[in-house]
Amino acid sequence: xxxxxxxxYGAAAGLLGDLLLGDPRRxxxxxxxxxxxxxVERVLWRDHRGWGxxxxxxxxxxxxxxxxxxxxxxxxxxxxxxxxxxxATWSVVGGTSLAREAVAVGRALEAGDVEAARARLPHLxxxxxxxxxxxxxxxxxxxxxxxxxxxxxxxALVWGALGGVPGLLGFRAVNTLDAMVGHKSPRYRRxxxxxxxxxxxxxxxxxxxxxxxxxxxxxxPRGAVRAWRAGAAQHPSPNAGPVEASFAGALGVRLGGTLSxxxxxxxxxxxxxxxxxxxxxxxxxxxxxxxxxxxVSWLALGVCAGARLIARRSLTKGRTS
Numbered sequence: 001x002x003x004x005x006x007x008x009y010g011a012a013a014g015l016l017g018d019l020l021l022g023d024p025r026r027x028x029x030x031x032x033x034x035x036x037x038x039x040v041e042r043v044l045w046r047d048h049r050g051w052g053x054x055x056x057x058x059x060x061x062x063x064x065x066x067x068x069x070x071x072x073x074x075x076x077x078x079x080x081x082x083x084x085x086x087x088a089t090w091s092v093v094g095g096t097s098l099a100r101e102a103v104a105v106g107r108a109l110e111a112g113d114v115e116a117a118r119a120r121l122p123h124l125x126x127x128x129x130x131x132x133x134x135x136x137x138x139x140x141x142x143x144x145x146x147x148x149x150x151x152x153x154x155x156a157l158v159w160g161a162l163g164g165v166p167g168l169l170g171f172r173a174v175n176t177l178d179a180m181v182g183h184k185s186p187r188y189r190r191x192x193x194x195x196x197x198x199x200x201x202x203x204x205x206x207x208x209x210x211x212x213x214x215x216x217x218x219x220x221p222r223g224a225v226r227a228w229r230a231g232a233a234q235h236p237s238p239n240a241g242p243v244e245a246s247f248a249g250a251l252g253v254r255l256g257g258t259l260s261x262x263x264x265x266x267x268x269x270x271x272x273x274x275x276x277x278x279x280x281x282x283x284x285x286x287x288x289x290x291x292x293x294x295x296v297s298w299l300a301l302g303v304c305a306g307a308r309l310i311a312r313r314s315l316t317k318g319r320t321s
Contacts, residue, residue, distance in 0.1 A: 001078035001081070001082070002312065003164065003308075003312075004305070004308040004309045004311075004312045005309075006078065006081045006082055006085055006164075007085060007160060007161060007164060007304075007305060007308055008305035008308070008309070009082045009085075009086075010081070010082045010083070010084070010085025010086040010088075010089060011085060011086070011089045011157060011160055011161075011301055011304070011305065012301060012305070013082065013085075013086035013089070013090075014085065014086040014087065014088065014089025014090040014091075014093065015089060015090075015093060015095070015153075015157075015297065015298070015301055017086060017089075017090040018089075018090050018093050018094070018095055018096050019095070019096055021090070021096075022096040022097050022100065023094060023096070023097045028091070029091040029092075030091065030092065030172060030176060033059075033063060033172075033173060033176060034176055034180065036059070036062075037055075037059045037173075037176065037177060037180060038180070040055055040058055040059055041055055041180075041181065044058075045191060046191070047187075047190055047191060048190055048191065049190050049191070049193045049194060051191060052181065052188075052190060052191035052192055052193055052194045052195065053193075053194035055177075055181070055191070055194075055195070056174075056177055056194040056195045056198055057194075059173055059177055060170055060173040060174050060177060060198070061170075062173075063169045063170055063172070063173035064163075064166040064167075064169055064170035064173070065166070066169060067088065067164070067165040067166035067167075067168065067169035067170065068165070068166040070084055070165060071084065071164055071165045071166065084165055085160070085164070085165055085168075088160075088165045088168045088169060089156070089157075089160060089168060091172075092156045092168050092169065092171070092172035093152060093153045093156050093157075093297075094148070094152035094153070095149070095152060095153045095293065095294065095297050098124070098144075098145060098148050098149070098152055098153075098293065099145075099290045099293065099294065101120065101123045101124050102124060102141050102144070102145050102286055102289070102290050103286065103287070103290060104120050105117045105120045105121060105124065105137065105138075105141050105286070106138070106141065106286035106287060108120060109134055109137060109138055109281040109282055109286075110281075110282050112282075114133070114134050114137070117129075117134070117137050117281075118130065118132070118137065121137055121140060121141070124140070124141060124144040124145075124148075125140055125143070125144040126183075127140045127259060127260060128260040131260040132260075134281035134282070135278060135279060135280055135281050137281065138279045138280060138281040138282075138283075138285060138286060139253075139255060139257075139278070139279040140259075141286050141289070142247070142251070142253065142255060142279050142285055142286060142289045143244055143255050143256075145247075145286070145289040145290060145293050146214075146240075146243050146244045146246075146247035146248075146255070146289065146293070147240045147243055147244060148293075149210055149214075149243070149247075149293040149296055149297065150203065150206050150207045150210040150239065150240075150243045151175055151203065151206075152175075153293075153296075153297045153300065154206045154207075154209055154210045154213070154296065154297065154300040155171055155175070155202065155203050155205075155206025155207070155210075156168055156171050156172060156206075157206075157297075157300050157301055157304045158171075158205050158206045158209060158300075158304055159171035159202065159206075160304065161304035161305065161307060161308045170202075171202055174195070174198050174199050174202045175199055175202070175203070177195040177198075177199070178192075178195050178196055178198075178199035180192075180195075181195050182195045182196035182199055183196075200237075200238055200239060203239040204238065204239060206239075207238075207239035207240070207242055207243050208242060209300060209303065210242075210243050210246075210296055210300070211224075211228055211232075211242040211243050211245070211246040212246075213295075213296040213299045213300060213303070214243070214246040214247050214250050214292060214296050215228070215246050215249075215250060216299070217250070217292060217295040217296055217299060218246075218247070218249070218250020218251065218292055219250060219251070219252070220249060220250055220251075220252055221250070223249040223250065223252060223272070223275055223276075224245075224246045224247075224248075224249035224250040225246075225249065226249055226272075226275065227245045227246065227248050227249030227271055227272035227275070227276070228242055228245045228246045228249060230245075230272075230274075231245045231248075231256070231269055231270075231271040231272065231273075232245040232246075232271075234269035235256070235268065235269060235271070236266075236268065241271075244256065244271055245271045245272065247289065247292065248271040248272035248276055249271075249272050249275070249276070250292060251276075251285065251288055251289060251292065252272075252275070252276055252277065253272065253276045253277055253278070253279045253285060254270055254271065254272050254273050254276040254277065254278055254279070255270075255271045255272065255276075255279070256268045256269050256270045256271045256273075257270050
């Protein structure tokens with residue numbers, strides 16, 4: 001079985017496994033990687049970019065090398081290769097857990113239990129829950145669903161299509177490292193610089209594909225394109241900007257504005273401010289964002305699998321002509 005079919009079958013099975021099973025409550029591979037990366041950090045940490053770059057290389061390179069070794073060990077067996085790809089895909093994508101947490105916060109808001117919603121919000125993002133009212137929590141959820149559709153699903157599928165199992169594991173390692181050390185706290189401003197920059201680079205293609213697919217799959221393609229063009233470049237994140245802007249336009253809502261992270265206030269541009277309305281607690285905004293995220297995820301699988309098949313055929317024709 002050729003590599004493009006191994007990826008297509010394995011990634012589809014892995015995405016279906018995530019849909020049916022979600023993340024395990026114990027022993028998740030990403031959590032195990034996080035513990036290993038934390039152990040490496042305890043040995044290497046210095047307030048220096050070079051040591052942080054070494055930490056990134058050891059952890060992300062180690063994850064990709066593990067994937068390469070596993071793929072080589074089973075490459076003679078198509079069934080084992082598909083199973084390995086499915087397992088790797090299931091372990092690195094997080095669409096179902098993302099949707100479950102978003103819906104749980106939404107249900108708490110619908111019931112008027114703002115404190116319960118605040119308690120669940122840290123499962124989705126690093127915002128300060130106590131600084132948010134009900135509508136602010138709902139907006140944070142929609143923004144997190146948009147951004148994590150790219151980070152937790154589409155980006156992984158893109159790198160899986162490009163690099164197989166090593167690409168899947170490497171991308172998730174880079175994304176996890178950014179979450180661990182890539183923020184601009186005093187401890188990680190220098191040490192986490194390499195992880196943050198590498199995550200920006202690795203996330204670039206997945207973010208653009210997510211934005212394109214949100215435009216296609218949303219309810220207002222023109223609005224999504226307009227919001228993307230008008231606001232994405234103003235966002236401080238080169239990857240979250242296009243994704244959140246296209247989701248805002250597709251859903252007809254406003255995203256962005258003043259945020260609070262760890263006591264630090266950030267004033268971000270308002271995305272789709274001219275045409276969108278405010279996200280409202282108790283409305284169906286969160287549910288609509290979750291449904292759009294799911295459509296984008298499955299479309300991304302089709303695009304990535306199809307692109308790999310087309311690339312294979314193009315290379316084959318080039319060699320025979």
